[in-house]
Structure formats: structure tokens, C-alpha cells
Amino acid sequence: MYTNFFNLKQAPFSIAPDPRYLFMSERHREALAHLLYGIGSGGGFVLLTGEIGAGKTTVCRCFIEQIPDNCRLAYIFNPKLTVAELLQSVCEEFRIAAPGGAGVKGYVDAINAYLLASHAEGLNNVLVIDEAQNLAPDVLEQLRLLTNLETSERKLLQIILIGQPELRTMLARPELEQLAQRVIARYHLGPLSEAETGAYIAHRMAVAGAQGAPVFPQAVVPQVHRLTGGVPRRINLLCDRALLGAYVENSGQVTRTILRKAGEEVFAGETAAPVRAARWPLVAGGLLAGAALSAAAAWQVLPHKETAVPAKAEAKGAIVPAASVAARVPHGQADEAAALRSLASLWNANLPAGEPCQVAFRLDLRCHTGRGGIYELRQLDRPAVITLRDGSATSYAVLAGMDERSVTLLADGKRQRVELAVLVPRFTGEYTTFWKMPRAFRDNLAPGDQGLDVDWLGTRLAQLNKSTAPAANQPFDARTRELLRAFQSKNNLKADGVAGPRTYMRLNQLTGIAEPRLLAAAGTGH
Structure with a gap:
């Protein structure tokens, strides 16, 4: 309803986990990096936890969009299942043909056969389980047993568990110690800082098409952070209601008063304090809708003052x-x-x-x-x-x-x-x-290619791995490509083994190539 009033293409604070709106705070970048690292680290469990509404599922969906082409992925979002039901779900997600009416052993045998066949084809398999705090202990134990299948180099199934903080408590139980020991990476996604809260709001408004003076001025950001604790979902709920309030009150900006009323509306059940302020009417249909739309139309023709520059x-x-x-x-x-x-x-x-x-x-x-x-x-x-x-x-x-x-x-x-x-x-x-660019740079390196750019790439990868640099004029072979994939995975890049611009940029940064930096220059005047 308020989107036309603020000239937005869509509602900016929907709680649906839309990857377009993913705000990559430092914490979110680290969480995504842990997930990407996990799928290239040889198998086992990766654990991502966070409070309700911290952005776990959105990070997960962003991760799913970035998995390498050689990965097959299964995603289970409702894990309140028995052992047999979970195994059946795994078979369905990986499209594994299991015998009709198969019991636990039948499902396990079918999954093992599938994993071995996939490994022979050079494919990796990743099982993502969302809301994993709902898994029963016997189901978690069965998941551990699924990771027993391995080669001399890696386990054949990578499992990513995403859940609320109690998932960490569950894995600390003595009976789940063996599973906990197989967690190769874990990350807890905390709330946004006050500064990140302001940037998060501006980011979502920009994605929704906002232009001109900010609808959420910097002065109200501390209040948003205080009311929401920096939890993205709570920010979405509050800001969505605040936009509605600004629309109803015919205001081009969200004020502290509008935010206070929005907080009392959205979070009223969280405090014993009585809600004293008058609530906004629900603007829907009939006379109220007509009045609100008329007010919105009137706002569009009001003159807007430009702030003088001191x-x-x-x-x-x-x-x-x-x-x-x-x-x-x-x-x-x-x-x-x-x-x-x-x-x-x-x-x-x-x-x-x-x-x-x-x-x-x-x-x-x-x-x-x-x-x-x-x-x-x-x-x-x-x-x-x-x-x-x-x-x-x-x-x-x-x-x-x-x-x-x-x-x-x-x-x-x-x-x-x-x-x-x-x-x-x-x-x-x-x-x-x-x-x-390195000397003699080529856009695409094919297996067997030789030259100065291949030498440059091999030397930089060896430098980062603290290994002996390859001799000059070595071909771009399977080993170099695998080192390149590992580097890309570790650095939150698409792990496709193709040396593209982003890969070269990151190699330049990590190996001391003299280039200007954006973050180091902030506020320095240089």
C-alpha cells in the first residue's frame, strides 16, 4: 500500500528470505564463508547457528546459489522426522531410487551406493538441514553414521546443520560427542551493530528502488537498533510498520514518534508496560483507504525543501x-x-x-x-x-x-x-x-596451457600454500586447478577452477601486489 507513496518497486522489509535483499554484514560474510569453506574441506559437518530472525536461512539460500557445479545438493527444511522418514527424504532430495517399502537398512544401502557412484563421477554431495534444533538425538546419530562412508582423502557426504542456539547445546551432550567431533567448521550469527543496522535499512530501501532523501534518516537509527536489538527480522517488522505509519500520517520520513508507535504495535506482547499511545488504524478498504490515498496524493504535490549546505x-x-x-x-x-x-x-x-x-x-x-x-x-x-x-x-x-x-x-x-x-x-x-593483470594474461586457461600467466598463477598459489613454486613453463594441470578451486572456496569465490577477474583480484591482495585498497583508505584522505 505504501510502495507507491514512497516510489518503491516493492515492499523493502518483507520477512521472506529473498537473496536480493541479503545484507552482507561482516558477520554474514563470515557465515557464508564458513559454509563455502565446508563444502571444499573434505566432508563432515558444518554448523551455523543464530537467534531467530538473524538471517540464517537467507545466508543459506545465498550459499545454495554459489555452490560449485560439481556439487549435488539436498535441502531439508522440516526435520521433525523419524530416522526412516529422514532417510526417505534424503533419497527423495538426491533422487535416489530406493526399493519400495524399504526400511532403514534399505535406505542406507541405497544412499551409500549413490554416494560411491557420485564419487566415481567426480561429484560432491551436500545435505543441508534447516531448523536442525528440531532433530531428535537418534536422527542426529543416524546422520553421523551416514558420514562414515569415506575415501582416503575425504568423506563422501557433507552435512550442513543450520539452527537456533539450542542446537549447540544439543551437540554438547555426551551421547552426541562423536558427532560434535566431526564438526569441521562452526559459526554463530549474531545481531547487527548500530552502524550495520543503519546500513541494513539503507540497503533494503535501495534494493526496493528508493531514491532521494532517506525515508529513514540517520537520526532514527539508534532507536531502531534499541527496539530491535539488531536482529534483521525484528528490524524488518518494525520498519515495515513504520513505513505504514509514515504513509498514514502523510510523512515523507519516518520520525522518532512514528517509530515509537510502530514498536508499540509490533512488540506490544513483549513487555508488561501498557501501550499508551494511540494505534494507527488499519488502512484497508472503504472510507479509510480513500482518505489515506487522497492524503498520499496530496503529499506528492507538496514542495520539497532542499537542505542548505553549511x-x-x-x-x-x-x-x-x-x-x-x-x-x-x-x-x-x-x-x-x-x-x-x-x-x-x-x-x-x-x-x-x-x-x-x-x-x-x-x-x-x-x-x-x-x-x-x-x-x-x-x-x-x-x-x-x-x-x-x-x-x-x-x-x-x-x-x-x-x-x-x-x-x-x-x-x-x-x-x-x-x-x-x-x-x-x-x-x-x-x-x-x-x-x-599478470603478463601475457589470457581470459581462459585450458588444461595443458603453458605461459607466463600460468607460471604467475602457479607461483601465487604455491606462495599462499607455503609450498615450492612450480618450475617455469609448467602446464595448467589438474593439480593447479584443484589448488585454484581450494583457494576460491576458502575466499568466498565461485569454486569452479576458472581464474576469472575476482580470483586475480583476491590473489593480488593476498600476495602483496601493490594496488590501492578501499577499506584502508577510509577517512584517511589518501
């Missing part, structure tokens, strides 16, 4: 209000090529006239363009040209630094520090960055 905001490193960024960036950086040349200067490259990416290629710099937003750039940890939009105007700025709360922009020849929550609604998610 003189002191001109100072280097000052936090610049939203209006100033919107006003300056389109005038100063309307030319993307000029922004890319400014970006290249951070790599100590002076790009002459011409198409910047083609010119940079001749200087061993490669352009990489993506559309993943602030949190993908945080993972890449490198400056980039980002695309900004204010209404119909498009402009470009160099994102030169970032910390938890703010970013440093180079635009119109000036360095500005802007609050992250202010930037996100104007950022389209599109970016272009540079990375240093």
Missing part, C-alpha cells in the same frame, strides 16, 4: 548532507570516462585520451564492471567508479575509501566524506574498477 561542510573530510551530493555530483562528474581516468590515477596510471578501459589494458590494467552494490565493493576492497542517480540525472564519482559508517568520494575535483546511509539510496549498484 559552509563548514566544505572542509576536507566533512560529512556532507544528501542534498549537497545530489547537487554537485551530476555537474562535476557527468563524464564517466573522466571519472575512470581519475580512478586510474589511484593506480599511478595516467591514461591518455581514448576509451579508458582499452587504454588501461595496454598498461596491464584491466577494467572490471559489476552490479552488486556497496557490499560487493566492500568485499572486493578496491576503489571504483560508481554510478549515482538523482531523479533522471546520472553522474559518476570515484569511491576512494570506506569505513563502517561513511565513504570517501572524489567528485568534481573535490574529496567528500558522505554517510553510507546517505549514499546508498543514490547508488544504482553499478561500478567499474581496475585490477593489475
